[in-house]
Amino acid sequence: MGNQKKDTEPCGWVVNRGSDGELEAAVGPLPENLDSQSVCIDVEAAGFNYKDALACEAHPGIARKLPLVPGIDVSGRLRSSCGDYAAGTPVVATGNGLGETMSGGFATEVWAPPVAIIKRPQNLSAVAAMAMGTAGLTAILAVERLRSVIDWDYQARQQSDKSLPWLITGASGGVGMLAVAATALAGFQVVACTRKKTVSDVLLSLGASAVQSPEEALPDDKKPLSSARYLGAIDTVGGELLAHILRVVAAGGAVASIGNAGGVMLPTTVYPFILRGVTLAGIDAAELPSREKRKELWAKLAVLWPLMSGVFPVRQIGLQEVADWAAKMRSGRIGGRAVVLPQKEVRK
Ligand SMILES: NC(=O)c1ccc[n+]([C@@H]2O[C@H](COP(=O)([O-])OP(=O)(O)OC[C@H]3O[C@@H](n4cnc5c(N)ncnc54)[C@H](OP(=O)(O)O)[C@@H]3O)[C@@H](O)[C@H]2O)c1
Numbered sequence: 001m002g003n004q005k006k007d008t009e010p011c012g013w014v015v016n017r018g019s020d021g022e023l024e025a026a027v028g029p030l031p032e033n034l035d036s037q038s039v040c041i042d043v044e045a046a047g048f049n050y051k052d053a054l055a056c057e058a059h060p061g062i063a064r065k066l067p068l069v070p071g072i073d074v075s076g077r078l079r080s081s082c083g084d085y086a087a088g089t090p091v092v093a094t095g096n097g098l099g100e101t102m103s104g105g106f107a108t109e110v111w112a113p114p115v116a117i118i119k120r121p122q123n124l125s126a127v128a129a130m131a132m133g134t135a136g137l138t139a140i141l142a143v144e145r146l147r148s149v150i151d152w153d154y155q156a157r158q159q160s161d162k163s164l165p166w167l168i169t170g171a172s173g174g175v176g177m178l179a180v181a182a183t184a185l186a187g188f189q190v191v192a193c194t195r196k197k198t199v200s201d202v203l204l205s206l207g208a209s210a211v212q213s214p215e216e217a218l219p220d221d222k223k224p225l226s227s228a229r230y231l232g233a234i235d236t237v238g239g240e241l242l243a244h245i246l247r248v249v250a251a252g253g254a255v256a257s258i259g260n261a262g263g264v265m266l267p268t269t270v271y272p273f274i275l276r277g278v279t280l281a282g283i284d285a286a287e288l289p290s291r292e293k294r295k296e297l298w299a300k301l302a303v304l305w306p307l308m309s310g311v312f313p314v315r316q317i318g319l320q321e322v323a324d325w326a327a328k329m330r331s332g333r334i335g336g337r338a339v340v341l342p343q344k345e346v347r348k
Contacts, residue, residue, distance in 0.1 A: 012107025012342065013322045015058050016067035023058055025048060027319045030107055031067040038102075038111035040079040044126035046105030047073030047133030048325060048338040049174065049316075050261060051286075055099055056326035064101045070322075071105025071340065072098050072286065073133030074112070075126040082114050090120040092298065094134050095286035106322055108342045115291055121302035128305055129298075130339045131314040136301045138285035139178035139234070142256035143186050146232045149279045154252035155231075159316065164228065164250055165189035165209065167217060169237035170261055172199045174337040179234045179258075181206040181308050188232070193217040199335045205311045217246045219323060220243070224269040228253070239263020246272040246280070254279040261332060312336060318344035 014028045055070035057064045063070070075092045078085055085091065097118035098104040103111070120129050146166070166183050170176040171192035183190045184207025191210035194200075198209040218241075219226045228250035235242045236259035245255055246268050257280060272278040289297060313336030317325055328334045 008108075009110045010107060011319075012069040012103065013056070013319050013340075014067050014069055015056060017058055025056060025058075025323060030069060030109070031103055035102065035111065035113070037113060039114055041074060041076040041084045041093060041110050041115060041117070042079055042110055043074055043076040043105055043108055043342050044090075045075050045130040046071040046107075046340040046342065047130040047135065047174075048322075048329070048340055049073065049134055050259065050329060051134075052099060052104075052106070053329040055104075056323060057330070060132045062100055067203060068099070069105075069107045069110075070099045071110070072105070073130055074098065074105030074110050075120055075129045075333060076110070078117075079109070082117055085117070085119055089128070089331040091117050092120050092129050092133070092138060093117045094137065094294070100286075101162055106319060106340050106342065115246055118291065119297055121167075121298055123302050124305060127314065127316065127339050127341075128309065129301075131337050132301050132305065134285050135174040135337065136178045136182075136304065137168040137289065137297045138175050138258055138283055139182045139298050140297050140304070141285055141289065142179060142234045142258055142283050143182045144176060145281050145283060146234070146254050146256055147186070149254045149281050150232060151252035151277060151279075154277055155250070163177035163189065164231040164253075165191045166234065167191050167193055167230045167245060168208075168233040168236075168306040169193045169205055169214070169241055169245070170259065171208070171211070172196045172335045173236060173261065173332075175236045175258060177203070177206055177312055177336060178304075178308075179236070180208050181312075184208065185232065185304060185307060191217055191230070195332070196335060202311060202313060202336070206308060214241060216255055218248060223247065224271040232256075235310065237262035238263055240267060242266055246278060249276065249278045251278075254281055256281050256283050258283050300335075316341050316344070318342075
């Protein structure tokens with residue numbers, strides 16, 4: 001079976017700039033996809049990530065070419081065979097240029113490079129898979145990375161308190177909530193840090209032992225180092241918040257820097273690194289994990305999902321609601337995740 005065309009015209013949320021530089025974004029026909037190696041997936045659902053919110057505004061750091069269909073995560077069925085996978089196999093595809101250098105998942109069909117495609121775990125529906133997507137891969141990568149870089153021996157010799165919790169920031173967001181659940185599942189105590197107390201019950205149900213505002217979670221002194229409060233931290237916010245966290249991580253502890261929702265500058269000192277041996281570990285879920293590693297991570301997400309399902313707020317939206325959700329995400333007003341169902345509009 002080849003990558004044959006469907007009877008109905010494919011469409012998606014297409015972002016472009018007019019000749020005057022003004023943003024143009026609407027549901028429309030898909031831009032040409034020139035890569036002959038790509039394989040067609042009939043889209044059932046697409047995850048909505050912070051990167052997608054940036055792509056919806058044609059942010060040049062994400063939308064590397066225009067016109068572009070955003071959507072770095074997608075799940076659906078293969079229209080043709082791909083390697084060992086037969087036509088019709090339910091798959092997920094993440095990163096590898098989708099929604100950045102080539103059109104992504106906010107569409108009825110997507111043409112993905114074979115390296116991006118992995119069979120969807122059996123217990124995950126398309127919506128469940130996309131409720132996690134890159135946010136879930138990132139959360140699990142961060143937990144694994146911190147476990148491997150925390151200096152447990154140094155901790156013991158410094159007699160630091162091993163039972164200190166991990167801090168998760170931006171905890172009301174997609175990555176934040178998944179990181180809370182993944183960290184708790186790994187057996188660590190979690191302090192979920194959020195500016196929105198309205199999501200406290202959700203975070204506690206996902207496994208947080210406490211929910212605190214940034215002001216409660218961090219001291220208000222301005223010292224380069226303050227009393228150790230956390231053994232590890234997963235930070236989705238960046239900027240000053242990340243700098244504050246580094247001041248209160250215990251000797252031998254580590255911080256995973258994941259995001260920049262709150263800023264890109266890092267106004268810190270070298271003291272956490274040279275006086276406490278703290279590690280600052282970067283996570284790049286889009287490019288870092290190999291296809292084999294992504295298979296392993298998806299198997300872990302399949303284990304995580306039953307613990308989150310029913311608690312994790314997942315909103316299902318159509319293509320017409322994409323712009324509105326992107327704006328809400330950019331202003332930090334959302335809680336949980338949105339999943340785009342491209343067929344929701346088409347079938348109206
Ligand atoms: N490194 C990677 O591979 C990777 C992968 C996926 C995502 N990311 C990044 O991780 C970050 C979170 O992604 P996400 O999908 O979880 O986004 P999201 O769902 O929009 O969550 C972001 C959260 O950040 C918090 N926040 C704090 N200050 C903010 C501000 N000034 N503006 C907006 N939000 C602010 C908010 O939580 P509270 O209100 O609870 O504080 C917000 O809910 C993004 O920067 C994204 O680009 C990186």
